[in-house]
Amino acid sequence: MSAPGTPGGTPSATPGRTPSGIPYTVHGTGPRPVVLVAGAGGTGRIWEHHQVPALTAAGYRAITFDHGEEPTDPQALAARTVALLDALGLPRCPLVGHSLGALAVQELLLTDAHRVSGALLAATRGRSDVLAEALARAETATADTGTRPPPAYEAYARLVMNLSPRTLADERAAAEWLDLFELAALTGASAAADRPLPPLGNRLADLGRIPVPVLVAGFADDVLAPAPLGREVAAAIPGARYAELADAGHLGFLERPDAFNTVLLDFLATLAPTDPGVSRVP
Numbered sequence: 611m612s613a614p615g616t617p618g619g620t621p622s623a624t625p626g627r628t629p630s631g632i633p634y635t636v637h638g639t640g641p642r643p644v645v646l647v648a649g650a651g652g653t654g655r656i657w658e659h660h661q662v663p664a665l666t667a668a669g670y671r672a673i674t675f676d677h678g679e680e681p682t683d684p685q686a687l688a689a690r691t692v693a694l695l696d697a698l699g700l701p702r703c704p705l706v707g708h709s710l711g712a713l714a715v716q717e718l719l720l721t722d723a724h725r726v727s728g729a730l731l732a733a734t735r736g737r738s739d740v741l742a743e744a745l746a747r748a749e750t751a752t753a754d755t756g757t758r759p760p761p762a763y764e765a766y767a768r769l770v771m772n773l774s775p776r777t778l779a780d781e782r783a784a785a786e787w788l789d790l791f792e793l794a795a796l797t798g799a800s801a802a803a804d805r806p807l808p809p810l811g812n813r814l815a816d817l818g819r820i821p822v823p824v825l826v827a828g829f830a831d832d833v834l835a836p837a838p839l840g841r842e843v844a845a846a847i848p849g850a851r852y853a854e855l856a857d858a859g860h861l862g863f864l865e866r867p868d869a870f871n872t873v874l875l876d877f878l879a880t881l882a883p884t885d886p887g888v889s890r891v892p
Contacts, residue, residue, distance in 0.1 A: 628697035632690060634675035638666030643700055644878065645673045647691055649709030649733070652677040660867035661706070661874065668875055673698070684810070687714035692722050702727045704878055708863060709733045709835060713810065716843070719820045728823040728881040730874055733832055733860055735839035736814040736846055742834070761795035768795075774831035776857040777865055817846040824850040825877040827870065829862030851877075 624636045635654060644665055646657045654674025665672040677690055691705070691714060705726055707715035712734035719729060735742075758764065768791045769784065778784050824847045828840035837854055844852035853873050855862050863870040 628694060630693055630697070632675055632677070632694050632697070634673060634694060634698070637662045637672040637674065638670065640666060640669040640671045642669060642883065643671045643673055643703045645675075645691070645695070645700070645703060645705050647687070647705060647707040647711035647715055648674070648677070649707075649711045650682065656708075656864075660864065661871060664867075664871040664875065668878075670878070673700075682710070684710065684713035684717045687711070688717035688721065691715070691718055692725065695725050700725075704728045704730070704881055706730045706874065707732065707734070709860065716813070716817060716820070719822060719824070720816060723821050726822050728825075728877070730825045730827060730877055731840075731843065732827040732863055732870075733829060733835040733840070734826060734843050735810075735835050736817055736843045737812040737839065738810055739836070739839065741836075745834075758795075761792050764795040765791035771833055772860045774829075774857050774859040774862070774865060776831075777859070814842060814846040817843060818848065820847045820850075823877075823881060825873070826850060826852045827862075827873055828852065828854045829858035829860060829865075830854055830856045831859045832862065834860040 622637070622639060625633070626636070627633050633654075637658070646654065646661060648654055648656050654676050657672070657674050662672045662674065673694075675694055677687055687710065695703075702725060705715045705718070705728075707713070707729065709732070712731040715726075715729050715731060716734065716736075719726060752759075759767070765788050769787055770778065773784075773787060777787070824844070826840045826844040826847075828837035829835075830837055840854075841852050844850040855866050855869050855873070858866045858869075
């Protein structure tokens with residue numbers, strides 16, 4: 611079980627900003643671009659610890675970007691992702707989304723599938739459920755009071771909502787995660803993917819129109835995007851496959867990065883090669 615740490619490698623990184631102001635970073639110099647779409651919190655750095663080094667070592671060019679606290683709905687984030695693809699002149703390429711990022715990729719696949727060669731959707735869902743709606747009401751009620759819980763309490767709540775029982779049982783790992791969550795709370799920063807997904811209607815019927823290869827990755831101990839809801843998404847998309855990681859919570863791609871990266875790279879290897887001559891990315 612992995613605990614928080616430093617990035618697993620130091621591939622070359624070229625930062626930039628699109629004409630509309632989207633900050634992005636191109637990692638590595640490989641000819642095959644892969645765009646990573648973060649969850650709530652919106653910082654592309656969340657991928658740099660484990661996924662970027664694995665992708666660049668495998669010959670991919672990993673593109674991360676920041677979408678900030680807003681937009682918080684999948685359609686707006688999908689539009690922002692398309693704007694990034696346009697600004698960078700990317701050919702059809704794979705997208706990887708987590709949580710809110712996965713919901714955004716789903717929406718993008720319904721409107722601009724011609725831009726995408728395949729997609730991995732991690733910690734996703736096609737509909738709301740009772741617990742998600744209850745959590746959204748609770749967080750809204752808390753925000754309406756104009757107060758925030760003490761950072762130590764907020765860190766504890768985020769810890770138990772985002773991580774697996776196996777990680778929580780490892781006292782050293784749990785202490786390190788607590789430190790990170792508390793630092794985020796103290797600074798007012800939002801740890802990526804630590805917030806509940808926004809309310810959404812039932813999109814399962816619509817997802818049946820997605821025409822590109824899709825892999826849905828679920829995390830067995832995820833309480834924010836329960837694995838059974840991810841299986842529903844895979845069942846709704848024609849030809850989609852489903853993979854589930856054991857002993858992993860909502861941040862399973864950080865808890866079990868080796869297992870997640872294996873699933874990711876195996877999926878990317880099944881996709882048709884991207885024509886590198888079309889891309890304008892440096």
